[in-house]
Amino acid sequence: MNESEQLLEFLGKNGPDFTQPLPEIRIGFDRMTSALTPPEDYAPEQAVLGGVPVVVAGIPAGRDGGRVLFYLHGGGFLLGSAAGFSGLACRIAGTIEARAVIGDYSRSPEAKFRDARKQALAAYRALLENGVSPQAIVVAGDSAGGGLSLSLLGAIRDAGLPMPAAAVLISPWLDLTLSGGSMDSKAEVDVLLTRAGLADMASAYLQGHDANDPAASPLLGDFAGFPPLQIHVGTNEVLLDDSLRGATRAAHCDVLVELKVWPGMIHDFPLFAQLLTQGRDVITAAGTFLGRFAN
Amino acid sequence: MNESEQLLEFLGKNGPDFTQPLPEIRIGFDRMTSALTPPEDYAPEQAVLGGVPVVVAGIPAGRDGGRVLFYLHGGGFLLGSAAGFSGLACRIAGTIEARAVIGDYSRSPEAKFRDARKQALAAYRALLENGVSPQAIVVAGDSAGGGLSLSLLGAIRDAGLPMPAAAVLISPWLDLTLSGGSMDSKAEVDVLLTRAGLADMASAYLQGHDANDPAASPLLGDFAGFPPLQIHVGTNEVLLDDSLRGATRAAHCDVLVELKVWPGMIHDFPLFAQLLTQGRDVITAAGTFLGRFAN
Numbered sequence: 001m002n003e004s005e006q007l008l009e010f011l012g013k014n015g016p017d018f019t020q021p022l023p024e025i026r027i028g029f030d031r032m033t034s035a036l037t038p039p040e041d042y043a044p045e046q047a048v049l050g051g052v053p054v055v056v057a058g059i060p061a062g063r064d065g066g067r068v069l070f071y072l073h074g075g076g077f078l079l080g081s082a083a084g085f086s087g088l089a090c091r092i093a094g095t096i097e098a099r100a101v102i103g104d105y106s107r108s109p110e111a112k113f114r115d116a117r118k119q120a121l122a123a124y125r126a127l128l129e130n131g132v133s134p135q136a137i138v139v140a141g142d143s144a145g146g147g148l149s150l151s152l153l154g155a156i157r158d159a160g161l162p163m164p165a166a167a168v169l170i171s172p173w174l175d176l177t178l179s180g181g182s183m184d185s186k187a188e189v190d191v192l193l194t195r196a197g198l199a200d201m202a203s204a205y206l207q208g209h210d211a212n213d214p215a216a217s218p219l220l221g222d223f224a225g226f227p228p229l230q231i232h233v234g235t236n237e238v239l240l241d242d243s244l245r246g247a248t249r250a251a252h253c254d255v256l257v258e259l260k261v262w263p264g265m266i267h268d269f270p271l272f273a274q275l276l277t278q279g280r281d282v283i284t285a286a287g288t289f290l291g292r293f294a295n
Numbered sequence: 296m297n298e299s300e301q302l303l304e305f306l307g308k309n310g311p312d313f314t315q316p317l318p319e320i321r322i323g324f325d326r327m328t329s330a331l332t333p334p335e336d337y338a339p340e341q342a343v344l345g346g347v348p349v350v351v352a353g354i355p356a357g358r359d360g361g362r363v364l365f366y367l368h369g370g371g372f373l374l375g376s377a378a379g380f381s382g383l384a385c386r387i388a389g390t391i392e393a394r395a396v397i398g399d400y401s402r403s404p405e406a407k408f409r410d411a412r413k414q415a416l417a418a419y420r421a422l423l424e425n426g427v428s429p430q431a432i433v434v435a436g437d438s439a440g441g442g443l444s445l446s447l448l449g450a451i452r453d454a455g456l457p458m459p460a461a462a463v464l465i466s467p468w469l470d471l472t473l474s475g476g477s478m479d480s481k482a483e484v485d486v487l488l489t490r491a492g493l494a495d496m497a498s499a500y501l502q503g504h505d506a507n508d509p510a511a512s513p514l515l516g517d518f519a520g521f522p523p524l525q526i527h528v529g530t531n532e533v534l535l536d537d538s539l540r541g542a543t544r545a546a547h548c549d550v551l552v553e554l555k556v557w558p559g560m561i562h563d564f565p566l567f568a569q570l571l572t573q574g575r576d577v578i579t580a581a582g583t584f585l586g587r588f589a590n
Contacts, residue, residue, distance in 0.1 A: 185547070235549045244546055248539045251556040252480070254530045259554040261546040 004264065007275050008191065010035070022078075029079040036087035036274050039094040044086040044102075050126025052119040053104040055082035057090050059097060067098035067136045067294050068127060070164070072120060072152070074143025074268055076173075076201035077108045085142075088271055088283075092140055092168065095287020096294055101127065105148070108204040117215060120152045125161060134162035135295040140286065143239075143268050144201075146172025150218040150246070153226050166228045166293035168286045171268045172246060173239055174219035176202040176211040180241025189236040192267045198238070219245055223253035230258045230289040232282050234265025258289060299559065302570050303486065305330070317373070324374040331382035331569050334389040339381040339397075345421025347414040348399040350377035352385050354392060362393035362431045362589050363422060365459070367415060367447070369438025369563055371468075371496035372403045380437075383566055383578075387435055387463065390582020391589055396422065400443070403499040412510060415447040420456060429457035430590040435581065438534075438563050439496075441467025445513040445541070448521050461523040461588035463581045466563045467541060468534055469514035471497040471506040475536030484531040487562045493533070514540055518548035525553045525584040527577050529560025553584060 001009070014035060016028030038044060042057040049056075059066055069092060073085035082089075082104035093100035103123055105116040127137060141149035146169035156163055183195050206216055214221030219242060229250050233243035240261075247259035262269065262278050273279030296304070309330060311323030333339060337352040344351075354361055364387060368380035377384075377399035388395035398418050400411040422432060436444035441464035451458060478490050501511055509516030514537060524545050528538035535556075542554035557564065557573050568574030 182547075233546075235546060240546060244543045247554060247556070248543070251528075251530060251535060251539055252477075254558045255556075256558050257554070257556045259542060259552070259556075261542070261550070261552045261554075263549045263551050 030084035033084040038090035042090035050122040052123040055102040057100045059099045069093040069098040070139050071102040072141035072145035072148045074145045077144045077205040091283050096291045113209045121155045135165045137164040138290045139164050139167040142170035144173050147174050163227045168230045170232050174242040174246050176217045182240035183238045186238045190238045223250050226255045228256040232260050235263045237267045325379035328379040333385035337385035345417040347418040350397040352395045354394045364388040364393040365434050366397040367436035367440035367443045369440045372439045372500040386578050391586045408504045416450045430460045432459040433585045434459050434462040437465035439468050442469050458522045463525045465527050469537040469541050471512045477535035478533050481533045485533045518545050521550045523551040527555050530558045532562045
């Protein structure tokens with residue numbers, strides 16, 4: 001059995017049962033994402049930062065010269081938790097010996113539109129107020145959390161705050177209007193996401209708000225002044241075009257951008273780095289990239 | 296004076312005088328590109344490979360386990376020579392301890408359309424016939440030579456020959472129809488290329504042939520079966536969109552692709568690596584990428 005087959009078997013056994021009520025789906029989703037464990041020296045703990053619940057792990061923040069990875073997790077704004085994604089976040093943080101700070105932002109449908117973005121900005125602002133240099137902060141996120149990371153960069157700029165040193169986006173969901181050509185061209189090879197599923201999640205998140213608002217679909221916003229971006233995406237994703245168009249938009253806005261396209265990989269594949277060589281390669285590549293820019 | 300200012304001064308002093316006749320422009324262009332010198336252990340020599348003139352340098356080819364970098368130079372199909380680009384080619388070859396084999400393909404307007412592509416394929420075929428393993432061969436090229444490199448990959452596939460291990464394209468010219476939006480949006484910041492200049496070069500190369508033929512504009516072709524591609528481009532280029540669309544097309548064809556966008560950099564900036572930190576960074580990054588795939 002090759003790695004991709006092992007992954008499909010893992011997903012079959014450990015993926016959430018989407019026929020159940022939302023609380024059960026969330027528990028199942030957390031179980032699945034938690035299969036990727038943090039490095040040994042990262043022990044996740046609950047905390048509050050700028051009034052926002054977070055999970056922190058690793059080297060204490062605020063230490064002289066200490067780096068911070070601020071992480072925003074995936075799950076379509078509906079599923080996923082800071083604790084459940086601490087494995088992926090801490091593994092990336094570990095590559096640059098950073099403290100991991102993982103936002104436990106409010107999820108749909110309980111949260112109001114903009115809540116997650118406001119909370120991400122409040123936590124980032126608190127990091128700065130706690131004396132962490134912006135050049136020591138890096139941002140990362142996957143899927144919906146990748147979109148939220150890019151949205152956070154716009155919020156940071158619009159608030160007049162200093163930018164973090166760099167950001168890594170993994171299979172980011174950047175366009176809630178679902179206008180990418182890969183929504184259809186990759187429908188048959190994407191084993192995790194569908195147009196209908198994404199439309200439901202967008203609807204729960206937007207609550208009637210216009211998906212064309214850059215606060216909802218950061219692909220449609222201005223990337224001017226953004227820090228260096230690294231974007232990873234698999235070719236077996238209906239969200240492939242979100243990454244391709246994101247990289248293109250960044251380039252047109254004179255942003256340093258590095259796009260890595262991984263053939264045959266599924267949506268958010270680094271979340272399964274315990275099974276996939278390419279998942280581990282993404283974590284290594286993220287560390288190399290972030291280490292070039294973070295002080 | 297910062298590096299970009301030093302580069303502009305260098306170009307002002309060493310760039311060819313385009314008001315002169317073509318032979319003089321070619322001499323001036325060679326003088327400019329030759330300012331980047333090969334590593335010490337690379338001594339370029341004229342040779343013939345598969346009936347095609349080439350310049351070779353570095354570790355002898357055919358040595359057990361020896362790698363070969365097959366390089367195709369820029370110059371709009373009109374200017375540039377294998378000897379003149381031996382500095383850039385050999386510096387990239389040096390990063391993976393490869394022999395450099397630089398195609399001295401026939402230039403416009405003397406050559407017929409397709410001559411350069413046929414010669415590139417003939418030289419590649421000769422490498423294979425000389426016993427070099429395709430997995431030990433990597434291809435690289437800049438500007439028009441970047442487009443010719445991509446075109447060569449299509450020719451290799453269509454000829455039923457085995458693919459090289461990987462390819463690196465530097466500011467590649469992939470679309471001779473000049474349909475990229477950056478042809479206009481970057482016109483003011485591109486100090487080297489203009490739509491009119493590119494149209495003249497395309498015309499001399501095409502000699503009435505349709506620019507929409509993928510043999511002329513490899514962006515419009517099928518990338519299926521292509522080896523891993525790394526693409527570098529500056530944001531101050533009218534050809535920016537050639538790279539962005541090239542990476543997008545590669546991703547849609549399930550090709551492993553790594554795109555690196557360098558803010559503020561001009562067309563073909565690694566050609567001026569003696570002056571630019573980012574130029575040297577591209578050479579290092581090319582080596583890291585090629586080394587991952589070349590046996």
